[in-house]
Amino acid sequence: MVDRPKVVVVGAGFGGVQVARSLLGAPVDVTIIDRQNYTTFQPLLYQVATSGLPAADVAYPVRGMFPRQDNVRFRYGTVVGVDWDARLVQLDGQEPLAFDHLVLAAGAGARWFGVPGAAEWAFPLYTLDEASHLRNHIVQQFEAAEVVPERIDDGVLTFVVVGGGPTGVETAGALSELVTKVFRSDYPDLDVARARVVLVEAQDSVLTALHPKSQAAAVQGLEERGVELRLGESVAEVSRSSVKLSGGEVLPAHTVVWCAGVSPNPLAETLGLPTGRGGRVTVSPDLSVVDRPGAWAIGDVAAVPDKDGMPLPQVAPVAMQSGRHVGRQIARLVTGRGTQRFRYKDKGTMATIGRRDAVADLPGGLHLTGTIGWLSWLALHLLYLSGVRNRVSVLLNWGWAYVTWDRPRLILRPQRR
């Protein structure tokens, strides 16, 4: 058997999976490496955290994703380094893997902005385990308040969401509905009305990447749901039981959800790749890494350029399109063709506020709100979810929750922090 070029993809998220998919039929051997054995549908992690969906609905085993593509393999492991001269990817506790092309698709985690206590006490929301931990924690706060209601004064039922982007807005809206619609009947002896959901955003509106009309609809939707907005404020400090805002206000709060910004996977620097502002890998217009032949970077870990060379936002459509692009470029190279520049197609931005309420900015200047926005949000998320089982299961869970407000509010393997 002739040795075919080896493509190693680090990360099985939106970007990494698309690299592999777009190498269907190409004369290469692809290996996807990930620390988890599943791909995560990150846009719905906030629903796992707020008991809207069970964890298994937003994860799909990587080994089941390429049933008709026999040039893709999966490796469950953690990348710790790269030997660029020998062209080997080094793994924790495993033999290194040889590569001809290396695609860094390692994603991002929370960016703490140096806020004291944030990394220690705030809950990030980038992995499924983080979402499950947060769900456990939220339900435990209500159980704790039930036992000692005085703890409400201490902030046990105050939930502070930091960051007014789509994730922050969706988390705050879903939390508010969870409290008022589900927990109010779960805890009849508790004064659940005293629970607070506070959304902190440094700019003077939420969803600032969207049209002002969408911003206004989101603000209205959140306020209707009882979310307290703290606009033009940022978080100065986080402790186990309180949050201090930049204006000086101190909120007693046992739960701080951090949706304030992303920080590229530190692997970019560990591997010695060139990085620019914010630690994102610097790439050429074709998404190859500058000065590293055979290396590519995509998605949240890379400064994927728009047509003017400016870095695109770290969102799922950029990850997917950049992944597909890099797969195609590798296929071109191994068949003797040259590479092309990446061109991003803006598919719009959307965020759901709650039941029958979402905002969506679509290409062509179309702004949807309310029920129409919500239905388009539902359809799009179902469409992009991996696996038919997961789609049907999510649809079932959404339908069931819509009719009954019943939610899988389980404390599974609580881990004390």
Add this chain to the structure above:
Amino acid sequence: MVDRPKVVVVGAGFGGVQVARSLLGAPVDVTIIDRQNYTTFQPLLYQVATSGLPAADVAYPVRGMFPRQDNVRFRYGTVVGVDWDARLVQLDGQEPLAFDHLVLAAGAGARWFGVPGAAEWAFPLYTLDEASHLRNHIVQQFEAAEVVPERIDDGVLTFVVVGGGPTGVETAGALSELVTKVFRSDYPDLDVARARVVLVEAQDSVLTALHPKSQAAAVQGLEERGVELRLGESVAEVSRSSVKLSGGEVLPAHTVVWCAGVSPNPLAETLGLPTGRGGRVTVSPDLSVVDRPGAWAIGDVAAVPDKDGMPLPQVAPVAMQSGRHVGRQIARLVTGRGTQRFRYKDKGTMATIGRRDAVADLPGGLHLTGTIGWLSWLALHLLYLSGVRNRVSVLLNWGWAYVTWDRPRLILRPQRR
């Protein structure tokens, strides 16, 4: 408001839930205490362990179980003792709860029979967390073998199931199908045919509580699926990577699933209740605890008597019927009536071997096998599952798995032992 008699139920399993349900409309205040905030459908835990079902499908939040019963409360906590004179249940880190009637429904865990290494290295299968841990572990063994195939010689792909009762048979059958139908295509570079599933049973057949015809059908079904039977053998010792059988055979094996017997919750002895053979609480014919007025014991933790006074097996139907009985007796007492003796209605026993294959002994001497047995097993389990959402979701997952062999084989929060 007049103080109504307080009923405290320790344990939210099959038995405890029935106590509360059968007190619908009774002039009492019921509190169910559990260390988990959900009830577990234990008969399907083996499917969680073998990636057949996601965890959330077999758990239901206790607070959602009594929507139309306002005399039931839930308390998330751990019982550590009882002050019988003051009639207070003592909780870990919480104020004690007063009771007039105390129902111990705390279930059972694994019985290790003093086998060296068993408690340390074998996997029990009585809680949802145990089932999730086992699923993570099983998938991780295949990932480990993929990286270093030589580990197969060391037993990394040998799965020993101890105990030939329904749980052991179901686990062995499901494991075998998982390996041959799912993992064979997941790991194309691995010689998955070298994986072994070994079922060890001290008696000379499996399912010895069932009719010989059912036993023979189960043995045949297991052998057809490649399960190696070690009948008339018991386990002498367990280590991290091997199992020693009573006959002297040593099997290299990194996974030992312990389905060999149950041990009542040690709370029975902690609380100072009278216990008999096997540590089960000694109860009168009406299921009140001997010499402890106001105390009751049901399900796996109690020696629930049949009509001849002999203890019934520790199975779900006994737990449910004894729970319903005790709820009714408490309702009788608080309305000035006397108690009645418990009468068990045998509903039969069943176990599934695999796809379209189960055995069922039904009342009236009816013995079902094969597809008919399997369909009746499916129908019965769906019927007894808590919550409509869970039923529909289980049905969906079973249907999907039936058509595709796709399974939610996720490693969620791996915990190293």
